[in-house]
Amino acid sequence: MNVHDERWPEERFRQLRQQADPDVDKVVAEYLQAQPTGTGALELVKAVVAELGAAKREARAPSGEPPASEIFDALDFTRDLPEWGDDRELLARGQAVFADYGLYQSAALFFACLPMAYVEVSSAKVLAGVSNLATHSLTRRVAETGQMLVDVMGLKATDSLQPGRPGHTTAIGLRILHSFVRALVEEKYADRWDTERYGPPVNQELLLATLFDFSVVTWEAMETMGVVLSDDERAANLYTWSVFGHLMGIEVCRDGPLTLADVQPVSARLGRLLEPSDEGRRLMAMLLTEMETFMPLGWRKMPRSLVHWIFQDAEHGVHRVPELLGVPAAAWWCTALFAAARSAHRQKWLAGPAGGVVRWLVRKAGRHIVIALIDRHSDGQAAFRIPDELARAWRIKQSAPAVRTRALRRTVRTTLRAPAQGRKGPR
DSSP, X not given: OOHHHHHSOHHHHHHHHTOOOHHHHHHHHHHHHTSOTTOOHHHHHHHHHHHHHHHHHHHHSOOSSOOOOHHHHHHTOOOOOOGGGOOHHHHHHHHHHHHHSHHHHHHHXXXXXXXXXXXBHHHHHIIIIISOTTTSOHHHHHHHHHHHHHHHHSSSOSOTTSTTSHHHHHHHHHXXXXXXXXXXXXXXXXXXXXXXXXXXXXXXXXXXXHHHIIIIIHHHHHXXXXXXXXXXXXXXXXXXXXXXHHHTTOGGGSSSOOOHHHHHHHHHHHGGGBOOOHHHHHHHHHHHHHHHXXXXXXXXXXXXXXXXXXXXXXXXXXXXXHHHTTOOOOOHHHHHHHHHHHHHTTSHHHHHHHHHHHHHHHHHHHHHXXXXXXXXXXXXXXXXXXXXXXXXXXXXOOSHHHHHHHHHHHHHHHHHHHHHHHHHOOO
């Protein structure tokens, strides 16, 4: 056992699992007690979501007027960056990983990060139960996650994590929202939540796992896609996520950033969180259904195929994710293509062309996903929007005529697919 393994003993993870966010939980509890009789946590969760949307819009395009943020002001939980977290050059380099490889990271969000969240049982139970995603719009929640990535990482700007800017506002808002979610579980689901087994909802172990999903899991997915980050890029990206984690109240980021030396021991420990659950399978099935709607003709099974491919050789038991989530079998042509790409890596003269085809495929899938979120969720209180700079780089048109044209194409695809789906069923 080396020094880095000693930093992450099993006992530390047991403690993280039983720990929430006592600082903000205490403030939120006092805030809830001060509300008029009959005002429940559910109504306040909705209010927090609305205020977070308003605060983020103001942070992206300041109007000079303070945003309506009664809950934010009442909680008074603004935090400056930590002393160790104000290396602007390193922050910018960490953000550049998304700006430079955004379409690959968009694909990784759907085909790796979200499946990892669904196979972490307490996460799946919160998402499917407390957030009630199983009966409301799944893509709305996914769009909010995508917007978080854009706000935190989407531009090569050095100030998005500074107080009042989009990334900082997102971090503080999510920290407050998580506390309200814990209060909501206590109010409505206390008799159905196994605290001894799962710990409190959105506990510190789960927050650490989520931070790794958006960083380490994403790098590994990108490597499978044919994009290998340098150690410097990974270190900078993990530093930036660690600053975000500090603002989010993640305990392991309180006194300093995570480093590449932490990746292996933490990944090995987090592998034990992976379990099957009805909630996880339901969320995964809904996600695939949504994604397949936006795939071009002939590509309907591409999302499920990419999930199988990305997790195929993953370490620490992560290769079991598609099985645990009941992901349907990959399309035959995808299986053949990916097998050919894997074989080509053994022959240097084939590796370049084969890798190029796979990267083109992933970029195209990532572009369709981003377009889907824009077309579905470009309005509303938590609208999904990407800056013009990224839209141009990713060749995505956001004009009204472009959206209408894509809607027409989607209608045609749905009409053409309906008879086949009726005969064969959802798989």
